[in-house]
Amino acid sequence: MLGQLGLLHEQGRRLWLSKEGQRAKGLNSEKARRELAQALLTGGYLHSQVRRVIEACTIDEAGNAQARVSTLRHAAPQVLGLLRAWPGAVGASIVVIPSTLYTDLDTPWSLIPLPTPDEGAKKAIGSRGEAYSYHLLRQGSTPSAIRWVALDDDALGYDIEDRTLGLTRIEVKASHQDEVRFFLTENEHRVAHADPSTYVVHFWGHINLRKQPDAEYLALRKLGYPVVFQNLAAHLDDERLVAVPTRYRVTESTPAPVSTS
Structure with a gap:
């Protein structure tokens, strides 16, 4: 240490x-x-x-x-x-x-967990993105309305809640690339469509784990990040964003009952 x-x-x-x-x-x-x-x-x-x-x-x-x-x-x-x-x-x-x-x-740099030896870059990049969005949202008029809920419950289908005006659910995606490209879990996809008007995605690109978070956050803000997608379901429905299935869940079929007659 x-x-x-x-x-x-x-x-x-x-x-x-x-x-x-x-x-x-x-x-x-x-x-x-x-x-x-x-x-x-x-x-x-x-x-x-x-x-x-x-x-x-x-x-x-x-x-x-x-x-x-x-x-x-x-x-x-x-x-x-x-x-x-x-x-x-x-x-x-x-x-x-x-x-x-x-x-x-x-600040974001106080809220980003230290990477562990067995932690991949993808998870570390994701943690930075969430910390950056959380910090950004807390710069608004009511910091106490912002909650980083995914740290306490990762099954919600989103990362941050903003209760400034009603409830807004923010899912944060982050990448080292600048291309807007991210993955949705089945649960995130379901939650995004359950109440579309309250579901928002923040996308942070150009994240570089070799950079100090304080300098990187300011630089990314100047580049226009995060890219914000209000009502993710609407973006998917009208194909402003295109979702492509990348895997299938496969289970063994239930065998037919054996007749005893």
Whole structure:
């Protein structure tokens, strides 16, 4: 983990502090603890808990975020522990996250899970796309109306809910290519047609896992991403988007009952 944070270099069995690690070592213990806590909070290590924190918070006029200790103790216990590195942040019943820290938390790069060795590029690209759409939608007038529901239930047939005006269901697709090309599961196709006017697809192209998410997000926005398809079913019905079956479900046929007469 220290290596992923840029504090440690490793070569074989040899370990040594990086330049940033040497700098952190020279800090007083309170400041070093706070910097380490911030690196963990904004580096994707606790992405799921960070998402729960920002969805639980209300923002005051100064930009500070507040949530109940009891809520975070249940939803984000490790994040709650790290927030104690900021003096006065965790009170008896209320947590107050300073505006500068909250701004860093409410970003795509805090919400993208770190890729695991057995995780393919496709899943990592998809995670980026979802984080980018979630962040974009939260820039609207009512951030509390945005919920990244697929992280808690992946059987819904979409990724994000926007309850700003009624219910809008957003399915996010992402690719390293610029061509609009994505796959729908059988469940996504069914849900998209069940209530077509509320089902939207966000498509992000040109995603490059070698790029830092903060810079990439801004660059993709300048390129016009995401491409948004309101009412996906209508796009499929009038062939603005063309869906081609790519596989068949095959099962063994039920044998005819044996006659006993």
